Amino acid sequence: MSNTWKDSWKAKLNQLQCHFTWTPQKENIDLDDMKHRLEDLIQAGVKFQAMSYNHLAFINCLQGNCEEAIQNLKEAERILRERHEDEFEKRILVTYGNYAWVYYHMDRLEEAQSYLDKLETVCKLFPEASRFTAMIPEVYGEKGWSLLRSSRKYYEESKECFKKALEEDPDNTEWIVGYATVLSRLEMFSGTTAHHQPRESVKWFRRVLELDPDDSVSMVLLALKLQELKQKEEACALVERALQKSPDLLYVLRYAAKFMRKEGDLERSLELLKKGLKIAPESAFLHHQVGLCYKTKLMPLIKNPNLTKLPKLSSRQVTELINQCKHHFKKASENRPLTFVIAKLDYAVICSLNKEYLKVEEIFSNLLKFEQMHPDDKQSVYLQAGLFEMHHKRSESNAIAYFLEGLKFKRNSLEWELCHKNLIKIATRQIDRNQTDSKAFGILGRVHQLTGEKRDAIECFEKALQIDCDNEEYISALLELRLSLQAQNDSPN
Template identity: 55%
Template sequence: MSSTPKDLLKEKLDQLQCHFTWSPQKETIDLEDMMYRLQDSINFGDRYQATSYNQLAFINCLQGNSEEAIQNLKEAEKILRENHKDAFERNSIVTYGNYAWVHYHMGQLAKAQSYLDKLEMICKPLTDGPRYTAMIPEVYGEKGWSLVKSAAKYYEEAKKCFEKALEKDPDNSNCIMGIATVLFRLESFSGTPENRTKSQSVQHLRHVLELDPDNSVAMALLGLKLQQCYQEKEAYKLIEQAVHKSPDRPYVVRYAALFYRREGDMERAVELLEKAVALSPHSCFLHHQIAMCCQSQLKPLLKIPPGTSHAFQQKSKLIEKCRNHFEKAREHRRLAIKPQLDFAEFCIMLGDYSKAEEIYSHLVKIVDTRPENVQNICLQAGSFELYQKRSETKAVSLFLKGLRLEHDSKARRECKKKLYQWVDRKLYFAPHDSMALGVKGSIYQLDGDKSKAIEYFEKALEFDRDNVEYLSALAALSLSLKG
């Protein structure tokens, strides 16, 4: 069967480097949340507005808003012409690729081909590779930022993009800020290599400020990192400078508020957050941070005995405010794990087990996320099942799920600790409990201690002869020993 002109055009489009060929697709990102975040970055003077317009065009096209996508690309093109007069063509490769794809989706094949022709002319002197694209720092940088803004699961890929860009252009402040941002985030995840070594983001953030002393986002991020390193004096100065330079940029103010929350200054944190959320009402991050501040203010009030009317009113007000902001954080970004886990803990603290159960039931179904997120879900949901619901079977199943994910996070180690505690207590009172024996066999198996694993699976089978799981594990272990 011969290919149609549309099929042949699609083959060319697939060679492009742009948002339509990069990893994040409709199924893996929260489109509505992404649109709000990109619009905020444009509205509040983000220095990489062309990048945001490009990504917004992609999101609009995915949602069937092709005319809006074209307008977004026109804005991106206008900004690139203004900011990169002598290097416009190099910086327009991603934009022109997006143009070609949007026109293709609109059925305007001739226009799509015209952008491919432009790309061929631009890229020919820049590369010996594909005809319609060139892997130059500008393209790597835009891909890196696109991945950073999409979802946490793409951070490692984003880091590689920025590294490749900086190999060819070491003083590219856009890409230095990009790698600083992605390292800052990776360093906060338990279990990543970046978390286990000395912070690399600090040196990159300092480099950004050397090249661009007015970069308030870099100031705020560096302030937070230095706070973690107990360099409070410099950290405080940087945060104050960042807020002074960008008092109306929610992206800066939110980090400053996080700094003050960690310092224990809840009033200052809430003051900043409420100003920011008035400007960016759909921000999951801002609503989550307000809820966490209110929860910190609430905890001492929960210890006050009933009967004190002022304390009761204050407590009721904080509970309502906290719940409201947790609900909004969850509503605005259903795929954000941490706010929902914190909301569930808040519900448990208040004894609202049905709401906590609803949240955990939603979270345990999420699979397309970072491994440490899955492990945190397993740990918290498992603890809820064990201590509040008294369901040992469900709890053990969740702890094992967290342990089986081979990602050395704090949550994984806690899952293992919970399993050991449960097994030891169970076998102390019921030495012949087949489930406890089988769980101990599973722990040894995951630790690589095959002989101990076989011993415990055999013991478990003495009291549960037909258990398929134990028989299967035993057969696999025996086979591996022979091999």
């Protein structure tokens, strides 16, 4: 196919609304991880499986598995014909668009054209449609789910898609669940609009259950939010109801287990997680939750000051718990090496407790090489690396360097607060030991500078320069701060 011919084809295909024209592309997602998660969704028997097959077709095509992608699309089409016959034309638009793209990548242009023709025919059913696509709730909704499942960086865009779908179809539980889920996730993260808002997701999960009282997955997701809000009685009742209604549904098992762990019922949590692992043995989420249960059992024993005096049975118990934690955290992080950073950090914590320091340093080094890592995750890495250097390697200078890097990210997170707290603690301790420690005043200056406290930063750098008058770093920082304050004072009100 000539480049000119290919470009003209691509211009037509770029008009479609489907996975190939939405934001996430090969360089922005971990394809293997995404494939595993989609296969887990399909295996778990979640609702609306056609969307999962559509998304899986896109991933398979990006990996060069075009024949497999076609089979995924055939399965999506079959499900839509069987389960959504009355709204087939509304729901098939994304699938037909994906077909056209996959056949284009296979250089089978006749088949690609046949799906463009089908799209053109279907689009005539919708008054405001363009030639090849119609921006209807079903398209906005599927795009919302695709972005939600792809990466944290697309959550805000996903939220907007669900809002658009709900504007025209306000009682559709498929879009309400998506909207509630993305709000719930945004509420968890720092630096997002939703982070400072009340628990808006609670309202939307309640709306799902008003419209569909049997939605057991929404029951456990609502329960987790209520647990955060200390509404324990209602939360517990929802979890028990969900388990009674759907005792073998993977997504009920995984979130119910998480709820039980946070309530302190570790044995019940482990029971549910092991049941889930029989359904999805490679699930990174389940392995991580199992590891967290064992870590919760381990930490009181590790923190016991009389650990060396414990009977042999307890020592063996500690060893066994460490091994269980390592196994499950390693399994979780291996299955999602680029996206499940928290599992890798938990693995590093256990290795540090086991004095496997070279392994820990290797983990941090590899994590900090990931260019695509989300800023929240990178901040977590800097915090944990700093804590490791401070508590295990006894290197305050290395810990300071990591904590300062952690402060460069957005505030309003626990990680930021801990980086800030530890830097103040280290610098204050050093000054108490030695009133002429210029480096300690320099650290305080950098902390105040990064937190926007310019006058306090200037005062600290001036004290540092009284002790170390030729330090170029302090002179440069002081000059920058004074110029910034002057510009601020000179600016019109």
